[in-house]
Amino acid sequence: MDKAELRRRIVASRADVADPRGSATAIRETLLDQPWVQMAGLVAAYWSTGDEPATHGLIFALWKHGATVILPILRPDDDLDWAVYDGPDSLAPGPRKLMEPVDTPRGVDAIRTAALVIVPALAVDPVTGIRLGRGGGSYDRALARVGPNVPTVALLHEGELVDVPAEPHDRPVSMVALPSGIVRIPGKDSR
Incomplete structure (x- = not known):
């Protein structure tokens, strides 16, 4: 199956996620229980939208527990620039109506200093760690x-850990956070 067809299937199946709020809570609690998450001083994350596993509670909890969180x-x-999240009132709509921090942008290389990177995905290959995104390459x-x-952790709903066709520009993640727990990609676990 090509990426476009896989995207269509995953997006269609997300409409049937039984308990999105419960899934987001399970992912948040699982991640917050990990020592490598608790010790991360600088976390690059994203503000979820639509059918993505919700990150709002996770970002708020990381921030409240003292982590510096940068959002794209x-x-x-x-490409993605990065700026500091400073609570729920520090966001404003950006291009494509995505919520973005209003802090001064730190540049595309700010992600290099992160101790933990949390990224969106529609699917992740369980063997290679290649993630399927929305197609922009950001x-x-x-x-x-x-x-x-x-x-590097992609957040997914159950059933989205599937074979993903790889292209030369694709970059793998080292882990996936699902409502049922953390899945480490063989040979990619970097903690």
Whole structure:
């Protein structure tokens, strides 16, 4: 199956997620229980939208527990700049109506200093760690800047850990957080 067809199938199946709020809570609690998450001083994450596993509670909890959280700002070239999240009132709608931090952008390379990177995905391959995104390549560019020993975690609903066709520009993640727990990608676990 090609990526476009896989995207269509995953997006269609997300309409049937039984308990999205419960799934988001399970993912948040599982991640917050991990020592490598608790010790991460700088976390790059994203503000979820639509049918994605919700990150709002996770981001707020990380921030309240003392982590500096940086969120993406979509640039005109579809690359990602990064700025600091400073609570729920520090966000404003950006391009494509995505919520973005209003803090001063730190540049595309700010992700290099993160101790933990949390990214969106529609699916992740359980063997290679290749993630299927929305097709813009923004997160593949961002992941290319992340050091080899930094945990990279994609958040998924159950059933989205599937074979994903790989292309040369695709960058793998080292883990997937599902409502049922953490799945480490063989040979990619960087914590």
